[in-house]
Amino acid sequence: MLINFFMNGVHKDEKMLSLCGILALFAGVLNGFIGVGGGVLMLLILKIIYKNCDKAAFACIPAVVLPMTVLSAALYVIREPDIIIKTLPLIPAALLGGFAGALLLGKIKSRALSLIFASVTLFAGVMAVVK
Amino acid sequence: MTFYSVWAHVICFITSVSSGMGAGGGGLLTLYLSMFSGVSQAAAQGINLLDFAFALAPSAVVNFVRYKPDIRLISFLTFCGTVGCVLGALFSSHVSDDALRKCCGVFLAAVGAVTLIYAAKDR
Numbered sequence: 392m393l394i395n396f397f398m399n400g401v402h403k404d405e406k407m408l409s410l411c412g413i414l415a416l417f418a419g420v421l422n423g424f425i426g427v428g429g430g431v432l433m434l435l436i437l438k439i440i441y442k443n444c445d446k447a448a449f450a451c452i453p454a455v456v457l458p459m460t461v462l463s464a465a466l467y468v469i470r471e472p473d474i475i476i477k478t479l480p481l482i483p484a485a486l487l488g489g490f491a492g493a494l495l496l497g498k499i500k501s502r503a504l505s506l507i508f509a510s511v512t513l514f515a516g517v518m519a520v521v522k
Numbered sequence: 523m524t525f526y527s528v529w530a531h532v533i534c535f536i537t538s539v540s541s542g543m544g545a546g547g548g549g550l551l552t553l554y555l556s557m558f559s560g561v562s563q564a565a566a567q568g569i570n571l572l573d574f575a576f577a578l579a580p581s582a583v584v585n586f587v588r589y590k591p592d593i594r595l596i597s598f599l600t601f602c603g604t605v606g607c608v609l610g611a612l613f614s615s616h617v618s619d620d621a622l623r624k625c626c627g628v629f630l631a632a633v634g635a636v637t638l639i640y641a642a643k644d645r
Contacts, residue, residue, distance in 0.1 A: 419606020425626040426567025427549035450589035453582035459603040466611035467568030474568035484534040489577035492542015493584040513634025519627025
């Protein structure tokens, strides 16, 4: 019923959409719980839907993740209003970086960047667990 | 006003560029803030999410204009995701800072490892 409400019969494969809906729910739980991970899971979901067509999947990601991120951030701010003051100094760097990323999207291969970030992320993750 | 080291701004910029390009790395700012800037894990997660929203907004606009994605599909996935966000945020308020950092660390380590394995296979 939920799928029909949103999709109105446009995508026929209801089983696949149900699975993607459950995965999207789990992506949201991760985003709300640890503040990261929503984008990674959403990319997986969109790759399932678009049958590994990276371009179409990447195109949908920001539009899907942005509302989730804003809602999760709002819930954290309600719990701890100080977060807004603590975020202000970092906003210029985030906006500049976001614009730079949007301009570079599709112009340079992100494989090397993904490799560097994957290595750093693995190291930082292990440090967070050990420390 | 809170003041951060130059490194916090540099990491924020780099992860924002990477996030805008869809290459990931957004969780690094959370860990840096909680491990080296004296910010609690929950606050670091909130700061990272807010910064991420600012970083993601330009690429959301660019992608919408450039690729015209399927609005019905986006609405469906966003609805499911936002319901999950509320559940996750409610759950996180009952978990200690230390446990949250460890969960975040385990998740990031797993994502990093899987990405590396796939990248190695892809060569």
